[in-house]
Amino acid sequence: MKKHLLSQKLFRAYIGWFICFMIVLLSISIGFMAFMIHRNFEDTQEQLINSIDENVQNYFEEMNAFSMELMNDQTFKKTAVIQLPQEYADGKSTTESFSQLYRDAYKMFQKSYNVGIIVNDSYYIWMGRRYHIHQIDPAQIHTYDTLVRNEKPVVKYLEQNDYLAFSGSEENDGDGSYITLSRSMDLKNQYLNGKQILEIQVETEDFVNDMKKLSGDSSAVQINIFDQDGNALYQESRIDMTEYLKEDFRGGTLKSDVISVRELFEGNLTVIYMKNSGDHLRMRLAFWVLALLAGCGFVGIILWMTYRVSQQISEPISMICERVGKINLKEGRGYEEVETDIEELQMLSHSVKEMSDDLQESLQEIIALKEYELHAKLLALQAQMQPHFLFNTLMNITSLAEEEGNERIYRICMNLTGMFRYISADNPEGVNLYEEIRHVENYVDIMKERFPESYVRIDIPLEMMKIRIPKLTVQPLVENAFKYCNRNRPEILVKGIMEESGGWAIQVGDNGAGFSHEKKAEIMRKCEEGLKSENVLSNQINGMGLVNVYARMQLFYGKESMLYQIEENRGSVIIGKRNRKDDLPI
Secondary structure, three states, rough: OOOOOHHHHHHHHHHHHHHHHHHHHHHHHHHHHHHHHHHHHHHHHHHHHHHHHHHHHHHHHHHHHHHHHHHHHHHHHHHHHHHHHHHHOOOOOHHHHHHHHHHHHHHHHHOOOEEEEEEEOEEEEEEEEOEEEEEEOOOOOOOOOOOOOOOOOOEEEEOOOOHHHOOOOOOOOOOOOOEEEEEEOOOOOOOOOOOOEEEEEEEEEHHHHHHHHHHHHOOOOEEEOOOOOOOOEEEEEOOOOHHOOOOOHOOOOOOOOEEEEEEEEOOOEEEEEEOOOHHHHHHHHHHHHHHHHHHHHHHHHHHHHHHHHHHHHHHHHHHHHHHHHEOOOOOOOOOOOOOOHHHHHHHHHHHHHHHHHHHHHHHHHHHHHHHHHHHHHHHHHHHHOHHHHHHHHHHHHHHHHHHOOOHHHOOOHHHHHHHHHHHOOOOOEEEHHHHHHHHHHHHHHHHHHHHOOOOOEEEOOHOOOOOEEEOOOHHHHHHHHHOOOOOOOOOEEEEEOOOOOOOEEEEEEEEEOOOOOOHHHHHHHHHHOOOOHHHOOOOOOOHHHHHOOOHHHHHHHHOOOOEEEEOOOEEEEEEEEEEOOOOOOO
């Protein structure tokens, strides 16, 4: 079978699926985006139209609200309908009356409104940049011949104010066109058949500027506003809109996707919107061109990324395989970790590194244990003095000492017998602490025959007695204490402490000179070398010493859990087991 590189197989496998998947995904995405662009464009136009509708409606609602305020103001109406015409007819000054009217209608200055009042079809009052009152002839002016005198306002486009023009005054404002909101008015607040007519007028130029501000000068739609008579109040389109003012096209009916007809302000206004489809077509064309270019570029990027991905995956794997092949634990050559930015491969490489290190460490421990096993056998051979014969001989000596009444010999033999029994027993999984303490007590009893002035205190909490420890762990420390204590009056303390976490510690101290810094460093160096070579350990069965205790504690509990501490300038050694990092020695 022909072999292929992993990178080649990955590239071939990925590229086919990626291209097919991306073509389908791009087709769906582009189609969906095109649909959404079209829909969003239409929604935007519709929202813009609704916003303009609301602005135009609010504009005329404000005019209507102002006219209602004036209609409900009795002072304004009395001044305009009674007082001012009477002063004019009597030839008196009208300045104070006009001042009162301007004070009552002060809001006209905020909105640039002009106010006109037709009083009993006889007088016309004008309040604009100038004020004016003049007697009129209703037979010659026909602006409001068709006005229905009810509570509803009427919006009209006036090419000129005929009432001002009729006055012939050179000081009037009647040279321009106006947008007028008119309604009947009566002194008794009777809207129906009111004898007076109130006008709120805005100059056409000001109205056009206001409409441009309200629409935001948007190019998405063109706005055209007409009154009930079909007169254009505001027009942005140049085409004839007459056919769209017929009844069939009112009330929000859409003639097409381009034209929208709306009625506003209780039917007083007809607003025709012409949507700009050119921008939409240009937008869609630009989108398809960009989509095509983006698709080609995306496919090219996918090809390059696929190649790079296959390379990035295969390169670290090849390096891992190469370095795994170089592992030789017998020669001490482990695995060298591969650095990669792919998390899974980095974890794999790190795991292989940890596995290699663990195998190497386990191999070293196995070798050390084999060496210890051989060393233990040699020690056993040295100590093999026919245990049954030794025990029987000690028992005979014990019996003779008892018959002769020699209590000291009897006690020494009993203690020595217990010690030999303890030492010769096979306990691969360790012993309970109370067994080790009993062995220590036998040893201390024998040593007191040599040092009768010695004082040994054993202070071990009861809850520690069931702890499992390696056999011959505490006794060698007590033996070491007897060796280096004050020989004139030996004092030795064996103290234990139990932590709430389950950790424990045993301190063996004496009243000797203590350990110097150099001695402690030498012992710790030998302890570190203890697991590497059994030659460092003592070859005396009764002299295992500090180094031997360190080695067996580490093998029994592990290096991280074992507690082993030598205190400088004091004759104290602390051993124990940690269950957490903050377990402290005594």
